Amino acid sequence: DTGVSQNPRHKITKRGQNVTFRCDPISEHNRLYWYRQTLGQGPEFLTYFQNEAQLEKSRLLSDRFSAERPKGSFSTLEIQRTEQGDSAMYLCASTRGGANEQYFGPGTRLTVT
Amino acid sequence: AQTVTQSQPEMSVQEAETVTLSCTYDTSENNYYLFWYKQPPSRQMILVIRQEAYKQQNATENRFSVNFQKAAKSFSLKISDSQLGDTAMYFCAFRTSWEGGGADGLTFGKGTHLIIQP
Numbered sequence: 001d002t003g004v005s006q007n008p009r010h011k012i013t014k015r016g017q018n019v020t021f022r023c024d025p026i027s028e029h030n031r032l033y034w035y036r037q038t039l040g041q042g043p044e045f046l047t048y049f050q051n052e053a054q055l056e057k058s059r060l061l062s063d064r065f066s067a068e069r070p071k072g073s074f075s076t077l078e079i080q081r082t083e084q085g086d087s088a089m090y091l092c093a094s095t096r097g098g099a100n101e102q103y104f105g106p107g108t109r110l111t112v113t
Numbered sequence: 114a115q116t117v118t119q120s121q122p123e124m125s126v127q128e129a130e131t132v133t134l135s136c137t138y139d140t141s142e143n144n145y146y147l148f149w150y151k152q153p154p155s156r157q158m159i160l161v162i163r164q165e166a167y168k169q170q171n172a173t174e175n176r177f178s179v180n181f182q183k184a185a186k187s188f189s190l191k192i193s194d195s196q197l198g199d200t201a202m203y204f205c206a207f208r209t210s211w212e213g214g215g216a217d218g219l220t221f222g223k224g225t226h227l228i229i230q231p
Contacts, residue, residue, distance in 0.1 A: 002157050033218055042117075042204050043158075045218030056217055091158070102219065104150075104158040 002026075004105035006092050012111045013082055020078045021108045025094030032075050033102060034067055035091040036060065043091055049075060050097070082112045115140045115207050119222035126195055127230050133180075134190045134225045136205030142166075144210035147181065147188045148219065153201040161203070164188065166210075192227075200229045 003026040013019050025032050030051050035043035046065070047057045051072035061067075064082075069075040079086055089109050093102040116139045126132045138147070149161040164172045164181050171179050176196075180189045192199055206219040 002159065004157075031217075035218070040223070042206075042221030042223050043219070045220065048217055058218070101148075101160045101163065106157045 002103040002105070004092060004094055004103050006105040006108050008108060009106060010109045012113065015084060015112055016081055018078065018080045019082060019110065020076055021090055023075045023092030023105055025092070026103055029094035029096055030072065031095045031097045032069055033093040034077050035093065037089040037091055037107070084112050086110060087112045115220045117205050117207050117220050117222035119205055119225050121225045123226040123228070125228040125230060128195060128197060130195055131191060131193045132195055132227065134203050134227065136188045136190070136222055138186050138188065138207050140186070140207065142209050146208045146210065148206040148208070149179070149190045150204045150206060151201045152204065162190065195229045197229050197231060200227060202226050
């Protein structure tokens with residue numbers, strides 16, 4: 001266990017529904033990252049926060065995706081109007097910043113039917 | 114944009130053997146960081162080893178070592194005395210240096226599935 005937790009671990013939803021995932025980073029970590037991993041691929045960077053500020057977004061993060069990190073603690077990732085192509089593992093990671101190691105959570109596996 | 118290539122989708126070796134996983138990358142940056150992450154089946158991804166590009170000495174962590182060839186943009190992972198618990202997906206990842214600014218997220222390769230046979 002790396003100390004990063006994610007909930008739920010699995011989510012099955014119908015196309016068109018909205019879903020929200022939660023990530024709780026290691027408490028002293030000021031940076032939090034979201035990645036998406038599809039089957040047979042490495043994780044792809046989506047976005048990251050330094051404290052409560054969202055500093056970078058990947059082009060993969062369409063306007064149906066939104067992420068927040070209120071008060072610089074836990075973070076949520078919401079996907080609106082889900083599509084089958086959104087089916088993937090969504091990983092969260094945290095770090096103290098700089099080039100320090102990113103600690104990954106167990107991920108939330110999303111299946112859109 | 115940086116790219117990371119792992120050309121070995123799957124490798125299988127006998128327990129106690131030494132195995133080398135390959136990784137090449139493409140970047141125009143001079144300062145950056147390279148990582149190998151391990152993702153065991155249904156378990157969290159963990160860092161195996163990291164290398165700063167400005168350091169010429171290859172990083173070593175117990176049975177894990179890297180061969181970092183900056184000019185060739187190559188970053189291979191060697192696992193000595195392989196153990197059954199080493200069975201996992203291994204991902205090579207790249208990150209630009211904080212001092213240089215730029216993207217802060219990791220860029221990963223597609224991974225190598227390493228199987229250690231008893």
